[in-house]
Amino acid sequence: MSSSPMRSFHGVPAEERLHWRSFLVKLGTDNLKGAKNEELFVASHKSVYIVYTMLGDVCVYVVGKDEYDELALAEVIFVITSSVKDVCGKTPTERLFLDKYGKICVCLDEIVWKGMLENTEKDRIRRLIRLKPPTEV
Known part of the structure; x- marks a missing residue:
């Protein structure tokens, strides 16, 4: 599977990040094919x-x-995928995702800030990222 995972490790000690990355990659490899x-x-x-x-x-x-159980996380992942598609203008290829990576990160910061859920309203996220100076995108 040659896909790019989105990575952000809020509150995970540095020594555990490799374990989590390996676990998530294996989880995806085992289950996401097809x-x-x-x-x-x-x-x-x-x-x-x-x-x-x-x-x-x-x-x-x-x-x-x-409180971030599977139901709350399903809502978060929906907002993330919707925002990524908005930024990319369509469902992203790996190349398109990497081309838009800076703006995607700005969106993610509006959705989750320091490990806490901030925004789930797509229109509000769109407005907030427009307020960011272009140098931050």
Whole structure:
């Protein structure tokens, strides 16, 4: 599977990041091959929930615990995939995703800030990223 995973590790100690990255890549490799675009998958590992999907050529994983259970994460992943498609203008190829990476990161910062869910309203996210100076995109 030659897809680009989106990576952000809020609150995960540096020594655990490699473990999590390896685990998520294996999870995706085992389950996402042949998956329909934006079909959601759910797993749990070390007392956390994982919701993941394929968006074009890109694997998207959302991990949470406590109040961020699989239902909350499904809402978050929907907002993320919708925002990525908006930024790219369509379902992204790996190349298109990398070309738009800066603006995608700005969107992600509006959705999740320091590990906490901030915004789930697509229109509000669109307005907020327009307020960012072009040098930050």
